[in-house]
Amino acid sequence: MLLQRLWCSGGRRCCKPTINAARGIATTRVSGYEKIAAPGEVSPRRVVPDDIEKPSYVRALIARAADMHTTQSRIKPLQGEMLGRMRDAGRLAADTLAYTASHIAPGVTTDALDELAHEFIVSAGAYPSPLGYMGFKKSICTSVNNVIVHGVPDDRELQEGDIINIDVTVFLNGVHGDTSRTFAVGAVDRSAERLIEGAEKALHDAIATCGPGVPYCAIGEAVEAVADFYRLSICPYFIGHGIGPSFHAPPAVLHYYNDEDYVMKPGHVFTIEPALNEGSPEFRILADEWTAVTLDGQRSAQAEHTVLITEEGVEVLTRRKDEDCERAVE
Numbered sequence: 001m002l003l004q005r006l007w008c009s010g011g012r013r014c015c016k017p018t019i020n021a022a023r024g025i026a027t028t029r030v031s032g033y034e035k036i037a038a039p040g041e042v043s044p045r046r047v048v049p050d051d052i053e054k055p056s057y058v059r060a061l062i063a064r065a066a067d068m069h070t071t072q073s074r075i076k077p078l079q080g081e082m083l084g085r086m087r088d089a090g091r092l093a094a095d096t097l098a099y100t101a102s103h104i105a106p107g108v109t110t111d112a113l114d115e116l117a118h119e120f121i122v123s124a125g126a127y128p129s130p131l132g133y134m135g136f137k138k139s140i141c142t143s144v145n146n147v148i149v150h151g152v153p154d155d156r157e158l159q160e161g162d163i164i165n166i167d168v169t170v171f172l173n174g175v176h177g178d179t180s181r182t183f184a185v186g187a188v189d190r191s192a193e194r195l196i197e198g199a200e201k202a203l204h205d206a207i208a209t210c211g212p213g214v215p216y217c218a219i220g221e222a223v224e225a226v227a228d229f230y231r232l233s234i235c236p237y238f239i240g241h242g243i244g245p246s247f248h249a250p251p252a253v254l255h256y257y258n259d260e261d262y263v264m265k266p267g268h269v270f271t272i273e274p275a276l277n278e279g280s281p282e283f284r285i286l287a288d289e290w291t292a293v294t295l296d297g298q299r300s301a302q303a304e305h306t307v308l309i310t311e312e313g314v315e316v317l318t319r320r321k322d323e324d325c326e327r328a329v330e
């Protein structure tokens, strides 16, 4: 849910959209997958019970974009019982993602996935962070095929051969946990498989570099190496971020080569969320003012975890039960 800067050249259209009469969604079919060219129908805002604590941006109705200008002193370490709360929020985000993803199948709408995630989060006594964040209307982000990030769940049915990123953030006991992953819908082509694999590997290699005393720029270096190997481009406009009582806070976590000098310290909690593209890294935003699609119509995949820097190394707060992604620093 974070756009670093808007460098969109806009206005250029890669190919002519056709309207799918049944759903009224403008899409374009290209070599085996359907391009998202315009937003679909979005269902009414879902209800969160009154007794669930809401982030301040929901109460204030308007959230302002976080000031991500990063200096060492602007990165606030979390400590004590706050870390336990971060672990709980991270675990709930991971469980929500696994539960929602288990319902991915051809014919299922992204709106149905949103409803499943919403109910799961609310039943756990938590608030779905994206709902009402800077006007976002849904509880998760669902980014299909050429959508890079911030896809808004709608009435489009998933199709065999699609890829879909599901991005879940929950607000539990006053803190946020944020995770995402890209999934194949049925059988996908080889290029899509490599794209998904590249995004996961970029995330895991970046996590493996983390630990106390490590400069944040090591993350960009690790992602670049994986992108090079897979011959994918890094979409530099969507960055990782500090997270805790705020959805987005310093540090800005860059997924490309940089020479920022801020360093990881115990208690730092942040996301790593590289988005890799098959083609060019450039993007544009659809009319809903959220959905970010590749300018060239090629596909994009993203993977994200929330991590905590400890005295010994790094702890992945949104780790899946079946996932091995931690490294103890010797």
Ligand SMILES: [Co+2]
Pocket: 001, 002, 178, 240, 241, 271, 273, 304
């Ligand atoms: Co995030």
